[in-house]
Amino acid sequence: MITLKINGKEHQVDVDPSMPLLWVIRDIIGYTGTKFGCGKGLCGACMVLMDGTAVNSCQMPVSAMQGREIITIEGETENLQALQKSWAELNVPQCGFCQSGQLITSTAMLNNNPNPSEEDINSNMSRNICRCGTYTRIKGAIKHCVEQNNKS
Amino acid sequence: MEPIKNISRRGFIKGIGLASGGLVLASTVYSFSKFEDEAEVISEFNPNLFVQLNSDGSLILVASRSEMGQGVRTSLTSVIADEMEADWDKVTVKQATGDKKYGNQNTDGSRSVRTLFQKMRQMGATVKSVLITSAAKSWNVPESECTAENHFIVHTSGKKIGFGELVDIAKTLEVPEKVKLKSPKDFKYIGKNLPSIDVESLSNGSAVFGLDKRIPNMKFAAIKRCPVAHGTVKSFDKTEALKVKGVVDVVEVPMLRKAFGPLGGVAVIATNTWAAFKGRxxxxxxxxxxxxxxxxSExxxxxxxANVHKPGHVEKSIGNIESAFQSSNKSVEATYRLPHLAHSPMEVPNAVASVNGNTCEVWAPIQSPQAARREVANFLNTEEANVTINVTFLGGGFGRKAKPDFIVEATAISKAINGPVQVVWSREDDIQHSYYHTVSSQYLKGALDSKGNVTGWLHRFALPTIGSTFTPGKNLxxxxxxxxxxxxxxxxPNMQIETGxxxxxxxxxxxxxxxxIPHGFAINVFADELAHVAGKDPLDFRLNLIGRDRIQDTKDPYKYNTAKLKHVLKTTAKNxxxxxxxxxxxxxGLAVHYSFYSHLAAAVEVSITDGSLKVHKINMAIDCGTAINKDTITAQMEGSAIFGMSLAFYGKITAKDGAxxxxNFHDYRMTRMSQAPDIHVEVIDSNEPPTGVGEPGVPIIAPAIVNAIFKATGKRYRSLPLSDHGLV
Structure with missing residues (x-):
């Protein structure tokens, strides 16, 4: 049995310890907001927060996740809800499939760096692929969120 | 879609409103059955297949086309709401299942809005008319004294009644056959920038894509397919696969040599996706x-x-191309080579199927739910009525999900294991077993007179045809x-088009x-090459090449208009x-192209530093007739620019010994945020009928980049991707 803490709730799972966290979240526990995109840590669709850092959950064996604080797109954490609001205001998503990952990566970035530069945004967000090509709006929404955060 | 039929009056249908009059799209009385299970408490008014008004005022509008990011669940339903004078905040959208009663549901060809705009307007206007009649009756006043405003019918005296309160009367009335549509100047939602109705669920993980569908007792399956297209299983050994924890079964999937048939292979069925992959x-x-x-490939x-460097099959010939070349001052020739591409939507192909005897229910991200229904019914040798295709959100489609082969796979496996199953493709499966965009070679030769005018244009191309997927052996x-x-x-004046x-x-x-993609590339790059040889500025040269104002001589109701083409080119160049x-x-660099009945141009600003290409800005202008939602059109152009950059930079699928x-994304790369340029889009104002948006932005990007590189460096790249030339 492996104990996982996801979105503040503990889950006991009996799985192969080498199973990536992604599949435990999606197929065993049942949070499907975290997406499968490539299985090789190349596209960022499966990003979750692990102790506040954005990681590709398809590359994380579940056995290494004990004692970690995992937050998925369904979770609540500093900046995630504010970013989701910005996403809606700028009408960011097209198909939406990659947006969970985009939001998690940008959440981790803002948690770590509340006023990212253009270069910071580019380098952080280049971990995530959007095949629909919403990059312009993602960048705009991150900047909008930073502005709103700085106002409050 | 079939035309809206005036079917004969059928009276009331099972107490769920009326189905008479002019707006029922098909004749079956079961048209509304999908709503029957739900409306227990509140009464409802179903004047047509696309509208359900409930007595609490809530309004359910049906999206018959698949949502894959192009915003169709918002655009077409907002057209109904606009003509109805409905309050958008009271609208929820219901996704149609695959059923001929909705007319054509194929969500491809950039045609959903083009073909459904007028019909959806009529749907909305008809409902409004019935609601006005209902209010007039209940107040006992002339209809002419009643108008519809934001979910109410208002009388000239000032009294008003909510749409929902009129449901019980409306259900007893006939739907009128003829209605008056709104004047475009009164549009409330059309032409405005409504955000996607799904923006929240698409930002918080709650939207259910195909991959997210779960049903009780569902297993997961991964299929090992032959590396070579249409190869078959000789033998297999499942011993080791069955030892993987979570694997429950291994079954063979047949190869069906038809357009949407499964490629066949061996499926590993497991209690989770990862075990299925490991077992495979x-x-x-x-x-x-x-x-x-x-x-x-090489x-x-x-x-x-070689086939385009010799005379081919003549598709079109005007004037005399040979004499044009003989009498030319200069001639120019060039050959353009483009590789196969894979769609690679972020959501891989997948489908849930649950076969039960001779019935089957499917949940899948599918652009062609009716084709899926037909293929599943054929596979199970059952009636289409026994097959339900539920359309989930699509995590991108780009044409890949118009082919329901993966749904037939899920059906075959579900039947074999006698239980529900979700087939999941890995990214490797997606890239290695796609329906590939064609590979092409194109030869162009142009004749210039002493003033630099183009007097001859020969375009010869060879590429494997989409027809070969439907009729094996087709090679033209x-x-x-x-x-x-x-x-x-x-x-x-002299033009010849040939195929090899x-x-x-x-x-x-x-x-x-x-x-x-191939034609837009070759034509736009070649025009730029001609301009250079003619010693002209590419913009002036291109405007001259497009020439006189004229409208295409064709029976097609949609025609190109060279004045519009010049306008988008000039607009984007100016911007x-x-x-x-x-x-x-x-x-x-510039490119201009007419496709999907829309006129588009792009101006792309690049630089090359130390041999490395950077795209700084992309300007695009589109004339797509009436703009239903400018923000969505802008978003589609932004996306097309990035999609076009990906294929220009990296897009290349090659085969070796058939495999x-x-x-994956390390060797089939995509544009990323750090490469994304500033993108500016101008949507040209127009009152003409709407034309395509989702696709026509793509083909102008790569040639504009190549033309810009030439202007910056003097180097001409005639093949893609640019990564082959060390530029990215």
């Missing part, structure tokens, strides 16, 4: 690779290029695949903007600051 890795399969195992490109383009070359809107032979060795499919000083090393060499 452990499978041992021997293949009969079949006839396509000698497909090698040799193939040589052979189709179908008529529609020649159209974007034949209908090039250039004013040239090209056999298909993989499944060839349609990918966002389809044949316009880009074309001709004005640019930062050192920067240059702007695809690329496998």
């Amino acid at each position: 890795d452990a499978l041992k399969v021997e293949w009969d690779t079949g006839a396509n195992d000698s497909y090698n 040799a193939y490109m040589k052979s189709i290029t 383009p179908q008529a529609w695949e020649a159209r974007s070359a034949k209908d090039v809107p250039y004013d040239v 032979k090209a056999d298909a060795h993989v499944r060839i499919g349609w990918l966002r903007s389809v044949i316009n 880009a600051g074309y001709g004005k000083p640019l930062p050192e090393g920067h240059a702007i 695809i060499e690329q496998s």
